[in-house]
Amino acid sequence: MKTLLLWPKMPNSFWSYQETLDLTDLKSTNPPLGLITVAAMLPKNWEVRLFDRNVRPETSADWEWCDLVIISAMIVQKADFRSLIEKGVNLGKKVAVGGPFPTSIPEFAQVAGAHYLILDEGECTLPLFLDALSRGESTGIFRSAEKPDVTQTPIPRFDLLDLDAYLAMTVQFSRGCPFQCEFCDIINLYGRKPRTKTPAQMLTELEVLYRMGWHRYVFLVDDNFIGNKRNARVFLQALIPWMEARNYPFILITEASLNLAEDDELIDLMVKAGMTIVFMGIETPDTDSLLGINKVQNTRQSLVESCHKITSKGLQIMAGFIMGFDNERAGAGERIRSFVEAANIPQAQFSLLQALQNTALWQRLEREGRLTEGLGTFHQGAIMNFIPTRPVEEITAEYIDAFWQLYEPIAYMKRTFRCFMMMNGWRGKNHRPITRHEIGMFGQICWRQGLLRNTRFQFWRQLIVIALLKPQLLYDYFTTLGVGEHFLTYRHEVRAQLGNQLADLKATKAQELLVESPIRSLV
Structure with missing residues (x-):
């Protein structure tokens, strides 16, 4: 079977880092891990070609060949996802899809x-698909409520990547x-019981990357790395000597819940293992909102003190922050901005709340009749896809202002400086070679921030x-x-996109009032 694996284009968003990629002459932030894992589970006698369309598009010859x-996709990729399905069907090709988006909205x-x-997790449903294909079935939906044992998941096909x-x-x-945040779809997709790979399994995957010559960032994409703290400890204890023996070839990033601040030993193990950045969903400094979305793990200790400790x-x-929770008080945008400054968090992933299909939030809003038509686009330039408890215009205006101020160049630079001056943690010595990508980025930073902008004095003093x-x-x-260069640029795009949507919303409401006025006169 000649198989074409496709990863659709990503729109510009917080996670795209497009301006930073341009500075470094890179094409994409991360590869499609799910798709290269699926590639490893396909029959060995199949021919496979993989294209991440954010790196390089497939050609007409590739379509002819297969x-x-x-196709795998997340919801943010829905536009290109649909066009690829339609193209495959029009060309007479059999099209199979999987991943988080089709699983949530088949x-x-x-x-x-x-x-x-x-759908669901490929370790369980891909074999069902392959069996159906071998029987000559021309269509099918393959689902499984079973959660697979990830210790049996094969090593991803990193060799398919550029x-x-x-x-x-x-x-x-x-x-x-293990948590049940109302707006989150992770537990719908993967369950509340964290399943982990073995330390040996993880070290084998890392060894493959190491031997392939990769010596930069490695993102452990777990939605909560410390969901199973015991197993996370065991893995870190095995990872530390592996990293030490190779002079720390990787810079590790992961995601974890804020209750990490309650476990000094675990933080120290993460740092000693070479982790440098951790993404955390803080969402809001408003305790009432946190309780309202069932994010109680963020209410047990002072948020600022927890951040400072880590x-x-x-x-x-x-950190991730969200505006638009029910019964949110006016001024939420400014409270989030002030919190980010106080906590010295350089990168704040800041969004308006979107209701993801089949989450507890979606189901509640559906019962209350508050969902608006359409799925939305689910990035920072998207207006909310439900009716909030305070005027959406007010929420959006606050959000635009806070997002703009957070990524004002001097504010970002000062916040970054305070963050690094606060760090007293250990760093392993490494012998990673500096690549042309990094040299290019460092040169551009010095040029833009140290010469072109009014940040020049602040830049050199801090440096x-x-x-x-x-x-x-x-x-x-x-x-x-x-x-930060990405956010300094992206804030212009966010302001323009949301400004246009607000203008359209006001125009629609004005039109509705014009239609209603004659009816009221008749009454």
Whole structure:
């Protein structure tokens, strides 16, 4: 079977880092881990071609060559996802789809014309699809309530990737999260009982990347790395000597819940293992809102103190924040902005709340009749897809203002400086070669921030202090400034997109009032 694996285009968003990629002459932040894992589970005698369309598009010859097209997608990729399904069908190819988006909203792929829907987790449903294919079945939907044993998951096909195109490689240690945040779909997709790979399994995957010559960022994409703390400890204890023996070839990033601050030993193990950045869903500093969305784990301790503790031990926090929760008080945008400044968090992933299909939030809003038509686009430039408890215009205006101020160049630079000056954590010595991508980025940062902008005096003053007092953090500091270039640009796009949507919303409401006025006069 000649199989074409496709990963659709990503729109510009918080996670795309497009401006930073342009500075480094890279094409994409992360590869499609799910798709290269599926590739490893296909029959060995199948011929496979993989195209990440964010790196390089497939050609007409590739479409002509293949018998079967397999497409994976997240909801943010829905536009290109649909066009690829339709193209495959129009060309007479069999089209199979899978991944988080079709699993959550299978009807979207069905309407687009996909022949096979390989839903839920592929370890369970891909064999069902292959059996159906061997029997000559022309269509099918393959689902399984069973959660697979990830210790049996094969090593992803990293060899199918153009390693030189990515900012970071991705691996996965665990699936599932023990918490029940109302707006989150992770527990719907992967369950509440975290399942983990073995330490030996993880070290084998990392060894493959190491032997392939990868020596930059590795993102452990677990939705909550510490969902199973015991197993996370065991893995870290095995990872530390592996990293030490190879002079720390990777810079590790992961995601974890804020209750990490309650476990000093676990933080220290993460730092000693080479982790430098941890993404955390803080969501809001408003306790009432946190309780309302069932995020009680963020209410047990002071949020600012928890952030300071984690940062001081050597982990840079990248945090998620959301506006638009029910019964949110006016001024939420400014409270979030003030919190980010107080907590010294350089990168704040800041969004308006979107109701994801089949989450507890979606089901509640559906019962209350508050969902608006359409799925939305689910990125920072998207207006809310439900009716909030305060005017959507007010929420959106606050959000635009807070997002703009958070990524004002001097504010971002000062916040980054305070973050790194607070860090007292250990850093392993490494002998990673500096690549042309990094040299290009460092040069552009010095040019833009140190010469072109009014940040020049602040830039050189901070750089000298970091170089003198925190030399072990200089690489990470420079990289964080480089990442900031994306947000400084992206905030313009967010303001324009939301401004246009607000204008359309006001025009629609005005039109509705004009229609209603004659009716009221008649009454």
